[in-house]
Amino acid sequence: xxxxxxxxxxxxxxxxxxxxxxxxxxxxxxxxxxxxxxxxxxxxxxxxxxxxxxxxxxxxxxxxxxxxxxxxxxxxxxxxxxxxxxxxxxxxxxxxxxxxxxxxxxxxxxxxxxxxxxxxxxxxxxxxxxxxxxxxxxxxxxxxxxxxxxxxxxxxxxxxxxxxxxxxxxxxxxxxxxxxxxxxxxxxxxxxxxxxxxxxxxxxxxxxxxxxxxxxxxxxxxxxxxxxxxxxxxxxxxxxxxxxxxxxxxxxxxxxxxxxxxxxxxxxxxxxxxxxxxxxxxxxxxxxxxxxxxxxxxxxxxxxxxxxxxxxxxxxxxxxxxxxxxxxxxxxxxxxxxxxxxxxxxxxxxxxxxxxxxxxxxxxxxxxxxxxxxxxxxxxxxxxxxxxxxxxxxxxxxxxxxxxxxxx
Amino acid sequence: xxxxxxxxxxxxxxxxxxxxxxxxxxxxxxxxxxxxxxxxxxxxxxxxxxxxxxxxxxxxxxxxxxxxxxxxxxxxxxxxxxxxxxxxxxxxxxxxxxxxxxxxxxxxxxxxxxxxxxxxxxxxxxxxxxxxxxxxxxxxxxxxxxxxxxxxxxxxxxxxxxxxxxxxxxxxxxxxxxxxxxxxxxxxxxxxxxxxxxxxxxxxxxxxxxxxxxxxxxxxxxxxxxxxxxxxxxxx
Numbered sequence: 001x002x003x004x005x006x007x008x009x010x011x012x013x014x015x016x017x018x019x020x021x022x023x024x025x026x027x028x029x030x031x032x033x034x035x036x037x038x039x040x041x042x043x044x045x046x047x048x049x050x051x052x053x054x055x056x057x058x059x060x061x062x063x064x065x066x067x068x069x070x071x072x073x074x075x076x077x078x079x080x081x082x083x084x085x086x087x088x089x090x091x092x093x094x095x096x097x098x099x100x101x102x103x104x105x106x107x108x109x110x111x112x113x114x115x116x117x118x119x120x121x122x123x124x125x126x127x128x129x130x131x132x133x134x135x136x137x138x139x140x141x142x143x144x145x146x147x148x149x150x151x152x153x154x155x156x157x158x159x160x161x162x163x164x165x166x167x168x169x170x171x172x173x174x175x176x177x178x179x180x181x182x183x184x185x186x187x188x189x190x191x192x193x194x195x196x197x198x199x200x201x202x203x204x205x206x207x208x209x210x211x212x213x214x215x216x217x218x219x220x221x222x223x224x225x226x227x228x229x230x231x232x233x234x235x236x237x238x239x240x241x242x243x244x245x246x247x248x249x250x251x252x253x254x255x256x257x258x259x260x261x262x263x264x265x266x267x268x269x270x271x272x273x274x275x276x277x278x279x280x281x282x283x284x285x286x287x288x289x290x291x292x293x294x295x296x297x298x299x300x301x302x303x304x305x306x307x308x309x310x311x312x313x314x315x316x317x318x319x320x321x322x323x324x325x326x327x328x329x330x331x332x333x334x335x336x337x338x339x340x341x342x343x344x345x346x347x348x349x350x351x352x353x354x355x356x357x358x359x360x361x362x363x364x365x366x367x368x369x370x371x372x373x374x375x376x377x378x379x380x381x382x383x384x385x386x387x388x389x390x391x392x393x394x395x396x397x398x399x400x401x402x403x404x405x406x407x408x
Numbered sequence: 409x410x411x412x413x414x415x416x417x418x419x420x421x422x423x424x425x426x427x428x429x430x431x432x433x434x435x436x437x438x439x440x441x442x443x444x445x446x447x448x449x450x451x452x453x454x455x456x457x458x459x460x461x462x463x464x465x466x467x468x469x470x471x472x473x474x475x476x477x478x479x480x481x482x483x484x485x486x487x488x489x490x491x492x493x494x495x496x497x498x499x500x501x502x503x504x505x506x507x508x509x510x511x512x513x514x515x516x517x518x519x520x521x522x523x524x525x526x527x528x529x530x531x532x533x534x535x536x537x538x539x540x541x542x543x544x545x546x547x548x549x550x551x552x553x554x555x556x557x558x559x560x561x562x563x564x565x566x567x568x569x570x571x572x573x574x575x576x577x578x579x580x581x582x583x584x585x586x587x588x589x590x591x592x593x594x595x596x597x598x599x600x601x602x603x604x605x606x607x608x609x610x611x612x613x614x615x616x617x618x619x620x621x622x623x624x625x626x627x628x629x630x631x632x633x634x635x636x637x638x639x640x641x642x643x644x
Contacts, residue, residue, distance in 0.1 A: 306505055307525055311493065400467075
């Protein structure tokens with residue numbers, strides 16, 4: 001085998017120009033695949049980050065079937081124990097408590113329905129980007145319990161600005177009685193996502209609990225992990241642990257199924273790219289190998305005449321394809337790495353663009369992933385050697401006498 | 409490596425061998441019933457004009473080409489009974505080839521070209537190296553062992569081809585126009601060397617040629633004409 005490897009390696013350098021051109025073609029295909037995968041991964045990270053850090057959190061704990069019913073009575077059970085455990089949990093870096101209830105917000109000019117969210121400003125800053133996206137005013141900077149932070153679209157609809165007063169009305173737990181409170185607009189944010197800018201209003205947690213009549217209870221605990229990938233590990237014990245006491249712990253992948261579907265689409269896009277690359281490899285390699293094969297018919301005939309078995313020739317052709325693949329892989333991986341490093345450093349600006357319900361707030365940085373330099377090159381090598389089977393089969397069927405007669 | 413000349417021991421026997429093939433839709437009768445016996449140690453030339461069937465006949469007796477009818481026995485074994493990879497192994501172990509030109513694998517050194525057949529035979533590296541160096545000394549190319557064929561003259565390349573053909577000690581060496589691409593001086597030197605190796609090692613050489621130099625050195629000259637033996641002369 002070693003002899004054939006040596007022979008194959010030397011053979012591909014007999015026509016250096018052809019080898020270089022073919023290798024560059026395949027290498028560019030591989031580099032494109034590596035870079036696209038890196039960009040996709042960066043984009044996914046950015047999207048997940050945007051989606052989860054805007055407001056959602058990377059995981060949430062709710063009481064019972066709150067997610068389905070949105071019933072204000074369905075609060076998180078055994079809250080003290082759950083929060084005590086979250087505080088100690090090595091997977092968790094931050095968490096925050098929220099109440100959620102639909103309500104009406106009325107200004108002197110207008111009235112709108114909105115999701116009234118009770119938050120703890122201190123811990124909320126670690127879980128959401130509301131404070132970072134403020135257009136006007138501040139995010140609960142003072143001690144006024146009647147501060148309210150709303151989205152830019154809602155402010156536009158209500159025709160209010162910081163300092164203006166609004167009245168919020170919610171339905172209380174248990175009794176269903178309406179509770180009304182006056183608030184002062186302290187800040188206006190703009191996420192760039194229509195639903196968030198028009199449908200959310202934030203007030204202090206204590207005030208929300210008081211309005212809803214739920215005591216110290218909350219509807220949601222939003223969680224941030226030390227490693228975002230934790231949310232995509234359905235098998236870990238975390239989910240069971242926090243789903244006790246008739247609570248439900250769910251990752252963002254369940255909270256945002258549309259995002260998960262988008263990620264699936266990204267995988268399919270990569271697969272399609274890989275197939276296109278495969279076609280480039282197929283035609284590049286087959287063309288190169290057949291040219292080389294027909295140029296060397298006499299030589300192959302001599303090799304066969306002196307005792308090389310057909311399998312030996314076939315092996316040689318497949319190994320030549322493999323050698324060509326190795327050169328292409330070196331070129332392609334280097335090019336892919338350089339491209340990825342450059343753009344990982346500078347970033348690609350998609351800011352402000354909304355995709356699949358998520359707005360990119362930050363530059364996209366392609367991700368250097370070692371598996372891209374293993375899986376794709378191995379795929380190219382395998383695919384190359386696989387397609388070489390056809391020219392190898394043709395070489396193995398060589399009619400020696402005919403090849404000797406025609407070649408001279 | 410030394411082989412005792414066993415005269416009268418038949419290496420090749422052909423019985424009424426015929427070969428017909430199609431060339432651009434035209435049926436060509438290349439060999440039309442050849443009966444021939446080549447014995448061990450012979451230095452024989454098959455001569456004849458172009459298209460007389462010399463090369464086809466050589467291809468047939470080496471198993472490179474099939475026959476339409478008749479029988480070919482190599483060392484008493486019918487070639488028709490050997491198929492596929494076995495036939496490759498049979499040629500590797502029993503027949504040495506020297507072609508007109510481009511005999512060698514250009515990316516292999518002289519040593520690697522000569523050892524190639526032994527490598528196919530699975531002979532250990534040390535043994536291969538020893539035998540390559542011996543045969544390269546016999547053909548006067550020991551110091552060229554690490555050169556690539558492109559760095560050798562035409563005559564030197566043919567000497568390497570002779571070395572490769574002989575190194576595995578085959579029963580028969582077939583040489584198809586081995587001097588066709590050489591000038592007369594180089595061709596003459598090559599033939600003298602082959603003749604010497606034939607006498608020294610007792611190897612059987614069978615040439616297909618137009619070359620007067622080969623005919624003059626051959627002990628037996630078989631003339632093919634239109635696919636049949638027109639003359640078979642054994643020199644004294």
